[in-house]
Amino acid sequence: MPHENDDPTLPGAAPPGRGVTRRSFMQTLGISAAATSALGGEREATAAVADDTPVLGPGPVPITLRINGKPHTRTVDPATTLLEALRVDLDLTGTKEVCDRGACGACSVLVDGRLTVSCMMLAIDAVGAEITTVEGLARGDTLDPVQESFVRHDALQCGFCTPGLVMASRALLDENPKPTLDQIKKGLSGNLCRCGTYTNVFNAVLEASGQTPIADAEEAMP
Amino acid sequence: MSEQRDHLPTIMPTSNRPINAGAALDDDTARLDAVAKVTGRARYARDRYEPNALFAAFIRCPFGAATLTGLDEAAAKAVPGVVDVKRTGDEGRYHGEPVGFVVAESKHALRRGLRAVAPKWKRGSVKTTITDDAGPIPATEDDVAEAIANADHVIEAVYSTPVQTHSALETHGVVVDHRGDTATVYASTQGTFSVRDGIGDALGLARSEFEVRCEYVGGGFGAKFGPGKEGMLAAEVARRHERPVYVFCDRAEEHLDTGNRPSSRTHVRVGFAKDGTPLATRVHTWGGVGVARRGGGARIPSQRYDLGSVQKTHEDVQFNAGGPRAMRAPGWPQGAFAEELLLDEIATVAGVDPLALRRRLDGDTARRAMYDLGADLIGWSRRAKTGTQSSVVRRGFGVGTTSWPRIPARAEAEVVVHRDGSVEARTGTQDIGQGQRTAMGVIAATKLGVPLRLVTVMIGRSSYPVGPGSGGSMTLPNTAPAMMAAALDARSKVLEHVARRRGMEANELTIADGYVIRGEERLVGWEDACRGLPDDGVTGRGDGRSGAAHRGEGTSAGVQFVELTVDSETGVIAVERVVAIQACGQVVSRKTAESQIIGGVIQGISYALFEDKLLDRNLGAMVNPNLEMYKIVGSRDMPHIEPVLWTQGQTGVRSLGEPPVVPTAGAIAAAVFNAIGAPVRHLPLTPDKVLAAQEGGAA
Ligand code: FES
Ligand code: FES
Numbered sequence: 001m002p003h004e005n006d007d008p009t010l011p012g013a014a015p016p017g018r019g020v021t022r023r024s025f026m027q028t029l030g031i032s033a034a035a036t037s038a039l040g041g042e043r044e045a046t047a048a049v050a051d052d053t054p055v056l057g058p059g060p061v062p063i064t065l066r067i068n069g070k071p072h073t074r075t076v077d078p079a080t081t082l083l084e085a086l087r088v089d090l091d092l093t094g095t096k097e098v099c100d101r102g103a104c105g106a107c108s109v110l111v112d113g114r115l116t117v118s119c120m121m122l123a124i125d126a127v128g129a130e131i132t133t134v135e136g137l138a139r140g141d142t143l144d145p146v147q148e149s150f151v152r153h154d155a156l157q158c159g160f161c162t163p164g165l166v167m168a169s170r171a172l173l174d175e176n177p178k179p180t181l182d183q184i185k186k187g188l189s190g191n192l193c194r195c196g197t198y199t200n201v202f203n204a205v206l207e208a209s210g211q212t213p214i215a216d217a218e219e220a221m222p
Numbered sequence: 223m224s225e226q227r228d229h230l231p232t233i234m235p236t237s238n239r240p241i242n243a244g245a246a247l248d249d250d251t252a253r254l255d256a257v258a259k260v261t262g263r264a265r266y267a268r269d270r271y272e273p274n275a276l277f278a279a280f281i282r283c284p285f286g287a288a289t290l291t292g293l294d295e296a297a298a299k300a301v302p303g304v305v306d307v308k309r310t311g312d313e314g315r316y317h318g319e320p321v322g323f324v325v326a327e328s329k330h331a332l333r334r335g336l337r338a339v340a341p342k343w344k345r346g347s348v349k350t351t352i353t354d355d356a357g358p359i360p361a362t363e364d365d366v367a368e369a370i371a372n373a374d375h376v377i378e379a380v381y382s383t384p385v386q387t388h389s390a391l392e393t394h395g396v397v398v399d400h401r402g403d404t405a406t407v408y409a410s411t412q413g414t415f416s417v418r419d420g421i422g423d424a425l426g427l428a429r430s431e432f433e434v435r436c437e438y439v440g441g442g443f444g445a446k447f448g449p450g451k452e453g454m455l456a457a458e459v460a461r462r463h464e465r466p467v468y469v470f471c472d473r474a475e476e477h478l479d480t481g482n483r484p485s486s487r488t489h490v491r492v493g494f495a496k497d498g499t500p501l502a503t504r505v506h507t508w509g510g511v512g513v514a515r516r517g518g519g520a521r522i523p524s525q526r527y528d529l530g531s532v533q534k535t536h537e538d539v540q541f542n543a544g545g546p547r548a549m550r551a552p553g554w555p556q557g558a559f560a561e562e563l564l565l566d567e568i569a570t571v572a573g574v575d576p577l578a579l580r581r582r583l584d585g586d587t588a589r590r591a592m593y594d595l596g597a598d599l600i601g602w603s604r605r606a607k608t609g610t611q612s613s614v615v616r617r618g619f620g621v622g623t624t625s626w627p628r629i630p631a632r633a634e635a636e637v638v639v640h641r642d643g644s645v646e647a648r649t650g651t652q653d654i655g656q657g658q659r660t661a662m663g664v665i666a667a668t669k670l671g672v673p674l675r676l677v678t679v680m681i682g683r684s685s686y687p688v689g690p691g692s693g694g695s696m697t698l699p700n701t702a703p704a705m706m707a708a709a710l711d712a713r714s715k716v717l718e719h720v721a722r723r724r725g726m727e728a729n730e731l732t733i734a735d736g737y738v739i740r741g742e743e744r745l746v747g748w749e750d751a752c753r754g755l756p757d758d759g760v761t762g763r764g765d766g767r768s769g770a771a772h773r774g775e776g777t778s779a780g781v782q783f784v785e786l787t788v789d790s791e792t793g794v795i796a797v798e799r800v801v802a803i804q805a806c807g808q809v810v811s812r813k814t815a816e817s818q819i820i821g822g823v824i825q826g827i828s829y830a831l832f833e834d835k836l837l838d839r840n841l842g843a844m845v846n847p848n849l850e851m852y853k854i855v856g857s858r859d860m861p862h863i864e865p866v867l868w869t870q871g872q873t874g875v876r877s878l879g880e881p882p883v884v885p886t887a888g889a890i891a892a893a894v895f896n897a898i899g900a901p902v903r904h905l906p907l908t909p910d911k912v913l914a915a916q917e918g919g920a921a
Binding site for chain 2: 077079080084087088091092093094095096097098099100101102103104106133134135137138143147150151152153154156157158159160161162163166184185186188189191192193194195196197198199200201202203213214215216217218219221
């Protein structure tokens with residue numbers, strides 16, 4: 001879970017994810033294997049476990065992930081997390097690995113629109129879902145408003161937490177288009193930044209949601 | 223989109239920090255690599271998964287002290303995909319010490335191989351804190367002892383700080399792409415050249431035969447110099463197999479074996495006059511250096527305050543833990559924590575305002591003016607006297623100070639002007655998040671007199687001009703004069719060509735706003751002027767010495783004010799507002815400079831309230847080697863932070879990375895004391911300590 005929020009308007013408060021059971025996953029494979037010859041090898045895989053208790057692995061498993069609107073087919077070790085599949089198998093390295101255990105939010109992606117830490121999800125469980133990564137937010141040269149206001153307010157330093165914070169901010173605004181400062185703080189509480197960009201991130205999210213950034217006190221320099 | 227287009231400047235004014243308007247050479251340009259970073263296109267070393275790469279990792283000791291009695295190398299080698307297993311030692315002196323390594327074809331095989339080696343250990347006894355082995359305080363000199371004894375008041379107290387890990391989000395690691403007689407080394411480093419100079423032998427290549435690259439670096443904070451053991455392992459394996467090798471620490475390894483801010487213990491005895499003026503101070507500090515021999519210094523006295531005649535002694539104490547490395551202002555936050563809280567304790571005994579006391583003891587002119595500005599901005603007049611509040615939620619105000627010297631280092635730079643008018647600004651130095659790429663671009667464009675969009679900044683490669691590692695706040699103060707000199711050299715070369723073609727004198731001409739100008743007249747546009755250059759353009763060169771006129775002398779002074787509340791029933795501290803006034807000479811890029819200050823404050827808050835590397839006192843193992851139990855400040859703990867760029871009387875480009883992290887924890891501790899009436903002398907300021915202090919006076 002990316003967030004443990006008590007506020008139902010915030011991401012992470014939704015009921016447990018869609019989840020693909022191994023069984024339904026195998027069925028998915030069966031259908032796709034019948035539909036495309038590129039996945040021919042899967043027919044045997046399906047056949048071999050045609051009884052009621054399908055088992056994946058220990059050998060590599062072919063999967064198709066829909067990422068940023070496009071299908072990608074790879075053969076992966078069944079222990080592969082969604083994060084590893086994105087980074088190692090698909091070379092989509094915008095999604096960062098920092099803690100690899102759900103504590104920092106750097107690996108945040110949207111799975112069927114829901115904010116998800118991809119290090120805590122198996123790649124095989126993401127089959128059939130619509131996955132959006134940080135690479136998929138901009139439309140060509142046009143940045144998502146969240147990205148644009150991050151740039152404006154310098155809501156990044158080393159940038160390693162930034163893809164995760166961008167995704168968490170996007171998910172927050174998708175659910176709550178005009179969050180208060182307090183809601184922003186809660187909504188981003190699953191994301192750690194070591195360089196210390198939080199306060200600029202708040203301003204970026206306020207501005208991306210059409211609100212005024214928090215102004216510092218005005219005083220003439222002596 | 224090409225990388226260069228990712229670095230195109232965008233002018234994006236903001237108006238939420240009116241006090242800093244006009245403070246910098248460039249107020250409105252967004253960080254040059256911001257677009258690359260928000261789109262995920264920025265590729266860090268950790269993101270280099272080269273085709274056909276091997277993965278390697280260390281086998282590490284899981285206890286504070288243990289002897290390796292068995293290692294099932296055969297079982298590990300039998301794991302599909304495991305390529306090599308090696309034992310390199312038998313003794314683990316701390317949790318995380320390497321005793322061997324595994325090499326595999328994939329991350330999965332590597333993980334399985336590391337499990338399959340199933341090391342057997344015989345545990346030894348451990349020491350885990352400074353107090354396990356601290357020596358006695360050396361004798362106090364007679365005159366100091368006497369001055370203290372004769373003073374009106376004496377405070378004797380012990381302050382302590384925990385081990386803090388750097389916890390950069392990109393862990394330590396290196397990817398080596400070895401091609402037999404050449405190699406490319408992708409490093410997550412604060413020192414491009416320190417990696418080059420340290421890794422050559424392990425690669426089996428001359429320094430001229432490989433290149434180190436660090437295009438983007440996911441933080442460092444002092445722990446990432448040289449190739450590190452990760453880089454040496456990657457280089458050796460790559461050389462042996464002539465294949466790309468990927469070695470990156472996981473989060474636990476990062477906490478255990480990549481350095482830290484050492485723990486400290488400070489014993490102070492100070493004698494002071496009725497009005498709070500210190501007459502003599504005896505300080506002894508201990509620094510916890512783990513298995514290292516040194517590096518535990520705590521900077522108290524800071525020299526920012528007159529503490530009378532001072533005797534200071536220090537001892538580094540070893541125990542079973544990974545050694546320290548420089549961490550953002552090494553030794554200074556530890557010292558400032560004790561010193562700032564001590565000053566507030568003195569002021570309270572003497573019945574004077576702690577800000578007034580600091581004004582009296584601090585001779586720095588810049589800071590004395592900063593005290594006035596900061597007191598106004600934070601609303602110091604609202605501060606209640608220490609120990610006078612009885613409400614459930616109590617409000618506290620604190621102040622702390624900082625300074626940092628300018629440390630000279632060798633730095634060179636190049637500015638190439640092409641015939642099409644495009645410009646390259648080159649330095650081999652690295653951008654670890656501080657904004658070096660942006661600052662270099664701003665300086666080159668400003669000194670050349672052309673719009674920033676014409677300038678491509680090329681940094682982070684060992685084939686570019688040499689420059690310092692990003693430590694000691696050395697990067698910009700040394701590369702700024704070099705880049706200025708290079709840009710001015712390129713400018714005069716361009717002008718010589720223009721003058722020669724037109725039969726003029728070069729010294730009649732200048733460049734501004736993208737035009738060559740004579741007097742008031744715009745003679746020719748930049749791009750047209752460049753068309754007359756030789757085929758290969760012109761190259762301007764500069765070094766720190768030739769740019770000496772632009773060198774900042776003196777220190778970077780600063781003052782921070784904190785307002786917070788303490789819930790006296792739960793002991794929870796909520797920092798509400800921080801005003802951070804910081805001088806750094808000529809500010810180059812406003813936005814990145816503000817971010818440096820904000821980031822320093824945030825790390826200071828984290829240090830003050832949360833961070834603590836905890837070792838099990840029996841096993842010597844770190845109990846929180848992760849990011850859920852090793853707590854780092856998060857969004858919900860954020861105050862409003864106001865960075866103020868102090869420009870008055872500032873010359874040259876001075877240090878900025880370290881100074882803002884120095885005073886924050888001390889100012890917070892002083893504010894907590896102000897709120898609850900009892901000092902909490904041990905970081906982190908957790909609720910249990912706050913409640914204990916409230917109950918029993920000083921804790
Ligand atoms: S890497 Fe997934 S939450 Fe930290
Ligand atoms: S910008 Fe470096 S960790 Fe957030």
